[in-house]
Amino acid sequence: MRELLEAVADGDLSPAEAEAELRGYVVGEAGRFDAARRQRRGIPEAIFAEGKSAEQVVALAETALETTGRALLTRLSEPQFDALRDHFAATAPDATLERRSATARVLAPDYEPPSLDATVGIATGGTVDEAVAxxxxTVLLDAGVTVDRVDDIGVAALSRTLDQLDRLRGADVLIVVAGREGALPTVVAGLVDTPVIGVPVASGYGYGGDGEAALAGMLQSCTVLSVVNVDAGFVAGAQATLIARAIAAGRD
Incomplete structure (x- = not known):
């Protein structure tokens, strides 16, 4: 306790960093940020942007950056991303802002990313699945995992899947993302000896077109795979990260 207080008094530690050390979380105007989640759970807290104002998203990202050196944000709208970009361009121009679809990371200049000796493969059925992938x-890269990604190998032309079989078999863990009837994870899981996490996507139309058919198909798969909720890319990435951490630990 005394060391923390002295570090704050000397300017070596911000009040938010000290609060994170003491409580494990930081209380700000936009809510509580779980700064200790990576140490406790192996997966950092992500800022779920949907339903939040641009100001709240920026405030939470600033807290994350101050206390952990990075901020991971999901389901960003264009106005939210614009506010994020403009804020850090003005207040932390040396920070790195990375974006993939509606997901983004902000990295402090002195942030040292982790590294895991494991490879997670990501496969998508079609272009519509790419945002979820x-x-x-982004979650995997934030954890320091090597990602081998192959897109557009849906079973409508099974040769596209089989052409990538060697790459799929080479991964330690596989995340397979598919909409419509969600057949791709079932097919892949029947061809590899790797843990497969299926991610149903809300694509298609008519009956079951909101991802329900894909989810039901994966849950009823006759091959062995795990399934997350519809469009739950973050959960799939986090689950694969935990498996990758266990694999990397076994290699040490």
């Missing part, structure tokens, strides 16, 4: 990929 981007969310999963």
């Amino acid at each position: 981007d969310e999963a990929e």
